[in-house]
Each structure stands twice: as structure tokens, then as C-alpha cells.
Amino acid sequence: MKKNIVVILFTALLVLTGCNEDENKVNNSNDQKTAENSVSEKETAEEDNNEKDSNIEDLPAVPSTSQGIVNQTPGIFAGKYVEEDPWTSEMLEKMKGAPNLPENATDEEYDQYFQYIYSLAAEDFPDPQELIKKWEYAISGTPEATDQRFQFKDNYNIEIILDSSGSMNNMVNGKTQMELAKETINNFLSTIPDKANVSLRVYGHKGTGSDSDKELSCSSIEQVYGFEKYNSETFNEALNNFSPSGWTPIEGALKASKEAFSKYDAKNNTNLIYLVSDGIETCDGDPAEFAKTLPDSNIKPIVNVIGFNVDGEAQKQLKAVAKNSDGMYTTVTSAEQLENEFNRTKEVLESWNQWKEDALYDLDGKSTDVFFDIRDYSINYDQKARAQENRIWKIIQISNLEEIITDEQEEELSKRRDEMEDLVTESLNKIESDLENTGDKKIDEIEKEINEKYNSNVSQE
The missing domain is CATH 3.40.50.410 (von Willebrand factor, type A domain)
Structure with missing residues (x-):
């Protein structure tokens, strides 16, 4: 993954001009030490940012389809309540360990930063393929x-x-x-x-x-x-x-x-x-x-x-x-x-x-009650969607309060959060429709259709 931002603060060399040769020698010696310190600080800053960069390499893509949402990799905070400690301290540690978002970030840099946030907050959404298997088992x-x-x-x-x-x-x-x-x-x-x-x-x-x-x-x-x-x-x-x-x-x-x-x-x-x-x-x-x-x-x-x-x-x-x-x-x-x-x-x-x-x-008498199964699936999905939305919102909000990101950056990241929220909602509606439109189809026909739409072996973006 392309590295986001490396901010290196160069220490200015303070050159003091003296009145005599002895003073110049002292000042030259100080200048040399200052330069050496500057190089050392530069190397340290580069090492720190390289270490930060490693935290956001090879992240899973933010989903752009219903299939991608269903098959997304759960984040490390999946299933955790944001109101409970030590969630806040653990989250802040992760955010402070990420590369800094530049003041004038590009759309690509915002997307990459949001990708990191999403990788922490992503939920484990229920898979409609598992529901089909349970229907088959039920009969x-x-x-x-x-x-x-x-x-x-x-x-x-x-x-x-x-x-x-x-x-x-x-x-x-x-x-x-x-x-x-x-x-x-x-x-x-x-x-x-x-x-x-x-x-x-x-x-x-x-x-x-x-x-x-x-x-x-x-x-x-x-x-x-x-x-x-x-x-x-x-x-x-x-x-x-x-x-x-x-x-x-x-x-x-x-x-x-x-x-x-x-x-x-x-x-x-x-x-x-x-x-x-x-x-x-x-x-x-x-x-x-x-x-x-x-x-x-x-x-x-x-x-x-x-x-x-x-x-x-x-x-x-x-x-x-x-x-x-x-x-x-x-x-x-x-x-x-x-x-x-x-x-x-x-x-x-x-x-x-x-x-x-x-x-x-x-x-x-043996047939599974499809209506109630779909209802339970929808409730479970919706609960996870709300938890994920709240988790992302909290990460962005607290990061702003802790001055990890600016007000302007919070606004830009929130736009991406809102877009993701809309996609998750649309995806639930689509999955519900796919499950409800089964009619009198046999289980094997339903299974084939659902597997083709939500198979994790194909692209999830």
C-alpha cells in the first residue's frame, strides 16, 4: 500500500556570530553538534513513521457491495461496546499508532485513512448462506x-x-x-x-x-x-x-x-x-x-x-x-x-x-418457518449494523477530541462513514429481498442462487 504521510521536522541550525576567533570556534563546534542532533532526530522520525506505516499495510478493502459486507473481515473491536473501557484506551492507542493524516489530504489519502478506521470497527455480519444451510437441515x-x-x-x-x-x-x-x-x-x-x-x-x-x-x-x-x-x-x-x-x-x-x-x-x-x-x-x-x-x-x-x-x-x-x-x-x-x-x-x-x-x-409440519428466520436474520444484521456505525462514529469523534485529526478531517471522514452506513442499509434490504423471493423454489435452487451472490471466494469490493 502506498505510504500516506511522513512528516519530518527539521531542526534549524542556530548560527551565532561572535566577535573573536575563539567564539567562532565554539560556535562552529555547537553548530556541528546541532547538525548531528538534527540528523539523529530525522532518522528517529523516519523510523517512527515507518513503524506507523506498517500498521496500515495490507488492509482489507472497504466493501462496496452486499457480498463484500457479508464476507468482510471482522475488526479487532467487532462485538465490543464502545461505552466500556478499556475500549477507548485501546482504540486511541491504535489511532495514535497510525500515520498522521496531512492537513491538505487528497481524496485517496482520506480513503486510506478511513480504510484503517474501518478495519478496526468492522462487524461480523451474518451470512445468508448459513441460513440456507439451516433451512436444509431443518427439513x-x-x-x-x-x-x-x-x-x-x-x-x-x-x-x-x-x-x-x-x-x-x-x-x-x-x-x-x-x-x-x-x-x-x-x-x-x-x-x-x-x-x-x-x-x-x-x-x-x-x-x-x-x-x-x-x-x-x-x-x-x-x-x-x-x-x-x-x-x-x-x-x-x-x-x-x-x-x-x-x-x-x-x-x-x-x-x-x-x-x-x-x-x-x-x-x-x-x-x-x-x-x-x-x-x-x-x-x-x-x-x-x-x-x-x-x-x-x-x-x-x-x-x-x-x-x-x-x-x-x-x-x-x-x-x-x-x-x-x-x-x-x-x-x-x-x-x-x-x-x-x-x-x-x-x-x-x-x-x-x-x-x-x-x-x-x-x-x-416439518418445514422451517421462513418468515421468522428472515426476521431473526434481519434483526441480527441490523444490530450489528448499528454497532458498527456507532463504533466508527466514536473513533472519528474521539480522534478529533484528542487532536489526532482536525475538525475539517473529521467532517471528511464522517462523509465516508455516512456513505458506508447507506450501503449497509441497502445491503440488508437486498439480502432480505433475495431471501423472501424464494417462492416455492426448492432448497437446492435457493442455495444455488444465494451462494452465487454471496460466495466469499469471489471479489468482495
């Missing part, structure tokens, strides 16, 4: 389910892989994330059909987050409840026998899960994996790469990846795990949202149980 077992994984089989096997690393001790509404996850998982499994097999696998539950415990923690992946019918007493005993403490071996957990599932061939089994994590792999594995081995394996699992209060980096990795496993990804920030994700499977399992009991087939 599992029906002739409309074009994916063979979603056709009902004689047996239904569920494994929940639960992150028990130290960060799951973080608090949400008075409870730790682990407490909320355990409650939600237990509530979900207590309602599933008796014929379904259940497994619970945990990782990060041994050792600590210290370097000395890394080997122990990363190797401690344990199936604490193994492919049995749900028994509340036995399951609760297993569930309460671990607490969050250590590292995050996501790849290792997926490998162990794949091996455990190997005896359940997809020809006779519907296999479902839930991966619940609040962070990124920390045990030197590559879970996204390993996930590529799942779709073509003999188990062909349906993979649901849930990011629980994850940051932008973790979202990126977990989304890649879902994509490479041909699965689904969802970000949740509350117990209610986590429960909603599990409830989607509960409804499918109820239908599977009816199918097992040779109940009358009722396609209308």
Missing part, C-alpha cells in the same frame, strides 16, 4: 433434503465437543460461559428421543494456561460420556467433573471425534458434531485444514460450529472449520442464543423419532 428426512447427510438413517449419533479452556471462566450475566454452556447442553439432551446416542467430549480441562502446562493441557482431550442413551444422573456426573482451566486443542478434539465416530458409517447413521468454542486453536494445530477430511470420510458428519463470545480472529478460524467441513457456523453471545442453536437439532430429532415410529409424514 432433514424429507424428499426436499438434497444432501444425503440430511436423509434420516436408522441411528442418530450426537457428539458435543466442549471447550473447557481457561477463557470459558469469563462471565456473562452473572455466570461463567462454562456454566451457561453446561446448563444449555443438559437442557438440550434431556429432551432428545431415547433412541439417539449421545457423546460429550471436552478439552482444555487439565493443567493451566501457563507454558509449563501446555503439553499436559493440549494432550488432555477426553470423551467423558461416550455414545450412550442419555441418562440424566450419569450425564450430570460427567458434566460436573471438569472445569475450565487450560489450552485449546481444537484440531486434536476433532481428530479424536472423527476416530470415535468411525464405527458409525454414514450409510446407516446420521452423525452430528457440535463444536462449542470461545477461542482460537492454541496448541499448534490447524483445525480448519483438518476439517477438510470430514465431508469425504465414512462418517460424513453434519458439523455445527458455535463461537461463544469469540473475537474476530477466532471467528475467522471457526468459520473456516465450518466451511471446510461443509458445516454450519453461528456466533452466540448469550445462553438464549446458544439454546436456540441446540433447539434447531431438537426439532429435527423429534421428526426423526416420528420417522422411526412410522408416523404419518407431514412435510408442512
Whole structure:
């Protein structure tokens, strides 16, 4: 990327003329020292600005289309509330570390500066392709389910892989994330059909987050409840026998899960994996790469990846795990949202149980309620749009108050913020229209159209 601005203040040499030769010698010596200091200051200034320049190189482009917004890379402040510290201090540190915006900046320089602001504030917008996958999953077992994984089989096997690393001790509404996850998982499994097999696998539950415990923690992946019918007493005993403490071996957990599932061939089994994590792999594995081995394996699992209060980096990795496993990804920030994700499977399992009991087939009763799904999608999108808009506004406003930018520069950057706000709003309207205009089309036709419009593998500008 073209470097923006390098402002170097040259120290003027003060030449004092004296009356005699001795004074001239002293002054000449002072001049030489001053010149040396000037060169030193110049080199320091250049080093500082080169360091600043490195902060804005290789930034993702500011989106200019609906597709670009949906597939944009979340910024480091995605999902963070601007009213809460330490957001302000962290944001100011980033802004002060950016190259200075020149007094008479060009349009290109303003665009580049706004690009930096946007890279900090960008939200993680919901992907309509994920909604389509959930619609297909919701009609599992029906002739409309074009994916063979979603056709009902004689047996239904569920494994929940639960992150028990130290960060799951973080608090949400008075409870730790682990407490909320355990409650939600237990509530979900207590309602599933008796014929379904259940497994619970945990990782990060041994050792600590210290370097000395890394080997122990990363190797401690344990199936604490193994492919049995749900028994509340036995399951609760297993569930309460671990607490969050250590590292995050996501790849290792997926490998162990794949091996455990190997005896359940997809020809006779519907296999479902839930991966619940609040962070990124920390045990030197590559879970996204390993996930590529799942779709073509003999188990062909349906993979649901849930990011629980994850940051932008973790979202990126977990989304890649879902994509490479041909699965689904969802970000949740509350117990209610986590429960909603599990409830989607509960409804499918109820239908599977009816199918097992040779109940009358009722396609209308099984069909997902498209209206409410689109409404929930729109609410989620709109909330993120407002959060992103407010975050960008705050960055510009506070930067002006801290004299990082001038009043005139604030005005120019605000124009770009307003243009972006309009695009985000227009994009939501377009996505809603695309989803609503499905009519009587089959899921595979809808999926093809949505994938063509919002595929992340094509240009996002």
C-alpha cells in the first residue's frame, strides 16, 4: 500500500556570530553538534513513521457491495461496546499508532485513512448462506433434503465437543460461559428421543494456561460420556467433573471425534458434531485444514460450529472449520442464543423419532418457518449494523477530541462513514429481498442462487 504521510521536522541550525576567533570556534563546534542532533532526530522520525506505516499495510478493502459486507473481515473491536473501557484506551492507542493524516489530504489519502478506521470497527455480519444451510437441515428426512447427510438413517449419533479452556471462566450475566454452556447442553439432551446416542467430549480441562502446562493441557482431550442413551444422573456426573482451566486443542478434539465416530458409517447413521468454542486453536494445530477430511470420510458428519463470545480472529478460524467441513457456523453471545442453536437439532430429532415410529409424514409440519428466520436474520444484521456505525462514529469523534485529526478531517471522514452506513442499509434490504423471493423454489435452487451472490471466494469490493 502506498505510504500516506511522513512528516519530518527539521531542526534549524542556530548560527551565532561572535566577535573573536575563539567564539567562532565554539560556535562552529555547537553548530556541528546541532547538525548531528538534527540528523539523529530525522532518522528517529523516519523510523517512527515507518513503524506507523506498517500498521496500515495490507488492509482489507472497504466493501462496496452486499457480498463484500457479508464476507468482510471482522475488526479487532467487532462485538465490543464502545461505552466500556478499556475500549477507548485501546482504540486511541491504535489511532495514535497510525500515520498522521496531512492537513491538505487528497481524496485517496482520506480513503486510506478511513480504510484503517474501518478495519478496526468492522462487524461480523451474518451470512445468508448459513441460513440456507439451516433451512436444509431443518427439513432433514424429507424428499426436499438434497444432501444425503440430511436423509434420516436408522441411528442418530450426537457428539458435543466442549471447550473447557481457561477463557470459558469469563462471565456473562452473572455466570461463567462454562456454566451457561453446561446448563444449555443438559437442557438440550434431556429432551432428545431415547433412541439417539449421545457423546460429550471436552478439552482444555487439565493443567493451566501457563507454558509449563501446555503439553499436559493440549494432550488432555477426553470423551467423558461416550455414545450412550442419555441418562440424566450419569450425564450430570460427567458434566460436573471438569472445569475450565487450560489450552485449546481444537484440531486434536476433532481428530479424536472423527476416530470415535468411525464405527458409525454414514450409510446407516446420521452423525452430528457440535463444536462449542470461545477461542482460537492454541496448541499448534490447524483445525480448519483438518476439517477438510470430514465431508469425504465414512462418517460424513453434519458439523455445527458455535463461537461463544469469540473475537474476530477466532471467528475467522471457526468459520473456516465450518466451511471446510461443509458445516454450519453461528456466533452466540448469550445462553438464549446458544439454546436456540441446540433447539434447531431438537426439532429435527423429534421428526426423526416420528420417522422411526412410522408416523404419518407431514412435510408442512416439518418445514422451517421462513418468515421468522428472515426476521431473526434481519434483526441480527441490523444490530450489528448499528454497532458498527456507532463504533466508527466514536473513533472519528474521539480522534478529533484528542487532536489526532482536525475538525475539517473529521467532517471528511464522517462523509465516508455516512456513505458506508447507506450501503449497509441497502445491503440488508437486498439480502432480505433475495431471501423472501424464494417462492416455492426448492432448497437446492435457493442455495444455488444465494451462494452465487454471496460466495466469499469471489471479489468482495
